[in-house]
Amino acid sequence: MQIIRASEMGFCFGVRRAVDMMEEAVRERGDMVSLGSVVHNPQVVEKLRNDGLAVITDVAQAGDKPVAITAHGVGPDVIQVLEATGVEIIDTTCPIVTRSQQWARRLSEEGFAVVMFGDPNHKEMRGVQGWAKGHVLTVASEADVELLPEDFPSRVGVLSQTTETEARFASFVKKLFEVNIDRISELRVLNTLCHATTSQQAATIHLASQVSLIIVVGGRDSANTRHLAIVARECGAETYHIETADEIEPGWLAGHEKVGVTAGASTPDFVIDQVVSRLEELSA
Ligand code: SF4
Structure with missing residues (x-):
């Protein structure tokens, strides 16, 4: 069985930038919080949590720790509330x-x-x-x-x-x-579509023309990952959306000579590599 990676997949510019900014901020400041998960990917969130970045769901939970705004951004009302409390704001909103x-x-x-x-x-x-x-x-x-x-x-x-x-x-x-x-x-x-997302979708369409089965890797809450799965299915490929390599069921591979792998914009490289390794193991 041949495994083909999509030509464009994984961390987009905005997510890489947000994760880099938060890693640097937590290194320099120590414990801090982010308003929501930095990206829709549990593996990335867990790694940052271990570094000292806790996730809060409401500005009222911020206390006096620095607060990071995630790549998805927030409304002006949230910024006003944070500014009123005087906490430091690290704004990683994607441009x-x-x-x-x-x-x-x-x-x-x-x-x-x-x-x-x-x-x-x-x-x-x-x-x-x-x-x-x-x-x-x-x-x-x-x-x-x-x-x-x-x-x-x-x-x-x-x-x-x-x-x-x-x-x-x-x-x-x-x-x-x-x-x-x-x-x-x-x-x-206004065309506010993100080029990174549309490129990944185009790469998925191309991938679907080469393979009969596509594994889409990324958080289940990730909108762009879910859209990749929709695109792959619309192209006629048998498609599974997974978060981690251990979700792959060996039976999925039966009858497929070429398997494609793509991943959403919030999926880190190491998770993609684990999926490809697992597929290699199962096809050996
Ligand atoms: S997918 Fe979202 S976070 Fe990534 S570059 Fe596009 S708009 Fe920014």
Whole structure:
């Protein structure tokens, strides 16, 4: 059995930068906290916890320790609360997420209602939504474009969760306009998709043309990892999403001559290497 790695996978620029910043901060300052997990990957979180970085879920839990904001970013209300307490803030928000936040603010300042395409419960989306003032709506699927509130302004700005697929975002924008064409006088579309994510998706599509089985490695809470699994399945490959090598079931490999491995943007290299080693063992 041949094992083929996707040409692009694993830690993206934003996650690598956030992890590096937190590792350096905890080395220099000692015990500190991060507001949420640094990335959606339990192995990375555990390693940082051992170094002294505890995860908190609410700003009220920060105490007087330095607080790291994760790559997904937060809304301005959270920053204000932290600043009011006087704690040191280490902001590792990915610059690409910061760009989405700035667009959300600018669109609403210019009088646009803001429609955001993505998961309303995802941390990045909750943070970006916080920067938009006035009319703002997060829509999770194309099927919900008819739910624009009655009082929604006719000038609409649209942006996307950074990890969405190009095809899904393009299709969403088309449907939004088609369904609401009588209510929208101006539509401004901001392409806030992350190039790192779209490159990994393109690499997964290419991988699916070479293999019949794809193992997608990454945290189950990681949106971009889940999207890779969706892309692989849509391409027709038998697909399994795992977090660690020990989840691989030998039976999955039966009948497959070529197996592909890809990984989400929050998956560290050592976890990918463990998966490839396990596949090599099972195919020996
Ligand atoms: S996937 Fe893109 S937007 Fe998200 S952290 Fe990585 S580089 Fe930034």
